[in-house]
Amino acid sequence: MITFVLIRLVRAVVTVLAVMTFAFVVLRMSGDPAQVLLGPDLPQEAVDAFRKEWGLDAPLWQQYLSYFRAILSGDFGLSMRDRSPAIELVLDRVPATLQLTLPALLLKLGIGIPAGIYAALHRDSAVDRGVIFLAILGFTIPSFVMGLVLVLIFAVTLHWLPSGGIGTWQHALLPAITMSIGGIGILARFSRSAMIEVMGQPYIRTASAKGVRWQDVVRGHALPNAAVPIVTIVGFMVGSVISGAVVVETIFSWPGIGRLLIVSVANRDLAVVQCILLIIAAVMVVSNLVVDLLYGWLDPRLRAQPAH
Amino acid sequence: MTNLVEIRDLKVAFDSVPVLHGIDLDVRPGEALGLVGESGCGKSVTWLAALGLLPSKASVSGRVTLGDTDLTGAPRTQLEQVRGGRIAMIFQDPSSALNPVLKVGRQLCEALKLHRGLTGKPAKQEALRLMDMVGIPDARGRFALYPHEFSGGQCQRLMIAMALAGEPDLLIADEPTTALDATIQAQILDLLVRLRAEMNMATVFISHDLGAVAQVCERVCVMYAGRIVEQGAVGQLFDRPRHPYTRGLFDALPRLDGPRVALTPIQGTVPDPRKLPAGCAFAPRCTHARDFCHGERPDLLAQRDGRHLACAYPLPEAPAAREDVHAPREGVHP
Numbered sequence: 001m002i003t004f005v006l007i008r009l010v011r012a013v014v015t016v017l018a019v020m021t022f023a024f025v026v027l028r029m030s031g032d033p034a035q036v037l038l039g040p041d042l043p044q045e046a047v048d049a050f051r052k053e054w055g056l057d058a059p060l061w062q063q064y065l066s067y068f069r070a071i072l073s074g075d076f077g078l079s080m081r082d083r084s085p086a087i088e089l090v091l092d093r094v095p096a097t098l099q100l101t102l103p104a105l106l107l108k109l110g111i112g113i114p115a116g117i118y119a120a121l122h123r124d125s126a127v128d129r130g131v132i133f134l135a136i137l138g139f140t141i142p143s144f145v146m147g148l149v150l151v152l153i154f155a156v157t158l159h160w161l162p163s164g165g166i167g168t169w170q171h172a173l174l175p176a177i178t179m180s181i182g183g184i185g186i187l188a189r190f191s192r193s194a195m196i197e198v199m200g201q202p203y204i205r206t207a208s209a210k211g212v213r214w215q216d217v218v219r220g221h222a223l224p225n226a227a228v229p230i231v232t233i234v235g236f237m238v239g240s241v242i243s244g245a246v247v248v249e250t251i252f253s254w255p256g257i258g259r260l261l262i263v264s265v266a267n268r269d270l271a272v273v274q275c276i277l278l279i280i281a282a283v284m285v286v287s288n289l290v291v292d293l294l295y296g297w298l299d300p301r302l303r304a305q306p307a308h
Numbered sequence: 309m310t311n312l313v314e315i316r317d318l319k320v321a322f323d324s325v326p327v328l329h330g331i332d333l334d335v336r337p338g339e340a341l342g343l344v345g346e347s348g349c350g351k352s353v354t355w356l357a358a359l360g361l362l363p364s365k366a367s368v369s370g371r372v373t374l375g376d377t378d379l380t381g382a383p384r385t386q387l388e389q390v391r392g393g394r395i396a397m398i399f400q401d402p403s404s405a406l407n408p409v410l411k412v413g414r415q416l417c418e419a420l421k422l423h424r425g426l427t428g429k430p431a432k433q434e435a436l437r438l439m440d441m442v443g444i445p446d447a448r449g450r451f452a453l454y455p456h457e458f459s460g461g462q463c464q465r466l467m468i469a470m471a472l473a474g475e476p477d478l479l480i481a482d483e484p485t486t487a488l489d490a491t492i493q494a495q496i497l498d499l500l501v502r503l504r505a506e507m508n509m510a511t512v513f514i515s516h517d518l519g520a521v522a523q524v525c526e527r528v529c530v531m532y533a534g535r536i537v538e539q540g541a542v543g544q545l546f547d548r549p550r551h552p553y554t555r556g557l558f559d560a561l562p563r564l565d566g567p568r569v570a571l572t573p574i575q576g577t578v579p580d581p582r583k584l585p586a587g588c589a590f591a592p593r594c595t596h597a598r599d600f601c602h603g604e605r606p607d608l609l610a611q612r613d614g615r616h617l618a619c620a621y622p623l624p625e626a627p628a629a630r631e632d633v634h635a636p637r638e639g640v641h642p
C-alpha cells in the first residue's frame with residue numbers, strides 16, 4: 001500500500017514537472033512579450049531594456065533554472081502588465097471559476113449518473129432510447145454553440161436570465177448549465193454501458209439465483225462494481241474544474257481563470273500563464289491521485305497489484 | 309412418491325428463435341438427476357427459465373411447479389423466496405460467479421439472512437460452519453477475504469456453501485467442474501455426492517462429462533437441440549444406449565478399462581437453433597437415419613424398460629455384437 005501511494009506520488013510530481021517545462025518552453029518560443037506589450041514600433045533600446053528587466057535576454061536554460069528556483073521558493077513571478085504577483089492575480093479568479101464549475105459538476109453527477117443507470121436497467125425501453133439520444137446530442141454539440149443557443153432562448157428571447165457577467169445566482173445559471181451538458185451526456189452514456197456490462201456478469205446472476213431482491217442486486221451487487229469505471233470519468237471531470245471553464249467564461253464574460261488565461265496568453269504575460277497552467281496541472285494530478293486511491297478502495301483486486 | 313419439481317412443456321425463445329421446444333421433466337425428492345448433451349442444447353436455459361433468471365428478452369411458456377407453487381408466472385417476491393431457499397443453483401465458472409468487490413463472508417451471510425433470518429454473530433457462526441463443511445481450510449481466517457484470494461476450486465466450494473445456506477430441497481449444479489482441473493473436479497464431485505447424502509437434497513447435475521454424471525447421478529436425461537431425446541436410469545443408459553445420439557456420446561468417450569479402441573466422435577455439428585431440420589433434429593448427423601427421420605419428428609415415448617426415448621429407429625434392446633466395447637464403465641453400477 002505504501003509503495004502503491006509512493007509510486008503514484010512520484011508519477012504525479014513528474015507529471016507536474018513535465019507540464020511546467022513544456023509550458024515554459026512553448027511560451028518562450030512562440031512570441032515575444034516585448035513586442036506584444038510595448039507595441040511593434042518601439043526603439044530597439046526600449047525593447048532591450050525590457051528584455052533585460054524581465055530576464056529574457058539570458059539563454060533559455062538559464063531562464064528555466066531561475067524560474068524553477070523561484071517556484072521552489074514559492075515565488076511565481078510578477079505579471080508583466082501591472083507587476084503584481086501572478087499567483088495573487090490567479091487566485092483572485094479561482095472563486096469565480098468555482099462558482100461555475102462546482103454547480104456544473106454537481107449537475108453532471110446528479111443527472112448523468114442516475115440517467116445512465118436508469119437507462120441501463122430499462123434497456124431498450126423508450127426511456128433508454130431517449131437517454132441515449134439526449135446524451136449523444138449533449139456531448140456532440142460544442143459548448144460555444146450550446147451557450148449561444150441558450151442565450152438566444154433564455155436571455156434574448158424570453159428575457160428570463162442575464163446573458164453574461166457575474167452577480168446573482170441567475171447569472172451563473174446559463175453558464176453552469178452550458179458547461180454541464182456535455183458532461184451529463186458523457187456520464188450518462190458511460191454509466192449506462194458500465195451498468196449494462198456489470199448486469200451481464202455471472203455474479204449478478206449468482207446474486208439473483210441466491211434470492212436477493214432485485215433492488216438489492218442492483219444496489220448491493222451491481223453498483224459497487226459499476227462504480228469503478230464511473231469513478232475514472234468523474235475523476236477526469238473533477239480534474240478539470242479549473243480548466244474546463246475557458247470557453248464558457250469567454251462566452252458569458254465571466255471573470256474567472258479561463259478568461260484570465262485567454263487574456264494573458266494574448267498578452268504573452270508569461271508568469272500568469274505559467275501560474276495558471278501549473279495550477280491546472282496540479283488539480284488534474286491530485287484528482288488522478290485520488291482516483292487511483294479510490295480504485296484500490298472500490299476494487300480489492302487492484303489493491304494487491306503493483307502499479308503498472 | 310410425488311415429484312419435487314415438475315416441468316411441463318417448457319418452451320423458451322430468444323428474439324423469437326426457439327431454443328427449447330417443450331421440455332417435460334420431473335425431479336423426485338432427494339434424487340440425483342443428470343442432464344447431458346452437447347453445448348447449446350438448452351441444459352442451462354431449462355433451469356434458468358424455471359427459476360425466472362433469463363433476461364427479459366427471452367419468452368418462456370409452459371409450467372414449472374415446485375410442490376404446490378407454480379413458478380411460471382409467480383410474482384417476483386415469491387420467486388425470490390424459492391431461489392436459494394428451495395432451489396439453489398451453482399454455475400460453471402466459479403471465479404466470476406462470486407462478486408469480486410464483496411468479501412466472501414458477507415456473500416455467505418447474505419444468503420443466511422435471506423433464507424434463515426440469521427444476522428450478526430449467529431450468521432457468522434453458521435457461515436463458518438458451512439465453509440468448514442465444504443472443505444475450506446482455515447475458514448475463520450479467510451472469512452474476510454475477497455473471491456480473488458481463493459483458487460477456482462475453492463471458489464466453487466464457496467458457491468456450494470452459499471447454495472447450502474438456504475437449506476434447499478434441490479441443488480442445480482450447472483457444469484460445476486468444467487472450469488476446474490481434473491483432481492479438483494474429482495474433489496468437487498465427491499463433495500457434491502457427500503453433501504447430497506448428508507442434506508437429503510435432490511441434485512440436478514448438468515454436465516458434458518458422462519463419467520461425472522455416472523459418478524453423481526441415478527437418472528439421466530440426454531438433451532439434443534432443445535429436446536429430451538432419451539431418459540432413464542444411469543445403468544440402463546450406460547449399459548445400452550438406445551438413441552443413436554446417446555450412443556454417439558459414449559463412443560466419443562475415452563475408455564479407462566477394456567481394450568483400446570479408436571474414439572469415434574459424432575459427425576457434424578449441433579444444428580443452429582434458427583435452422584433446425586424439419587424432422588428429427590439429429591437426423592442429419594445420424595448414421596441410422598432413414599427417410600422417415602428427415603420428414604417427421606419422433607415423440608418422446610415411454611419404453612417397456614422404463615426409459616423414455618424419442619427415436620423412430622432406435623438401437624436394439626438386446627446386446628449387439630460390439631457388446632464388449634460398451635460394457636458398463638466403472639462406477640456405473642452401485
Ligand SMILES: Nc1ncnc2c1ncn2[C@@H]1O[C@H](COP(=O)(O)OP(=O)(O)OP(=O)(O)O)[C@@H](O)[C@H]1O
Nearest residue numbers: 322327345346347348349350351352353354363581
Ligand atoms: N441470453 C441468451 N440470449 C440469446 N440466446 C441464448 C441466451 N442464453 C442461451 N441462449 C441460446 O440458447 C441455447 C441453449 O443455451 P444453453 O446455455 O442452455 O446451452 P447449454 O446446453 O447449457 O450449453 P453449455 O454446455 O455450453 O452450457 C443456445 O443456442 C444459446 O445460444
Ligand SMILES: [Mg+2]
Nearest residue numbers: 351352353482
Ligand atoms: Mg450451460
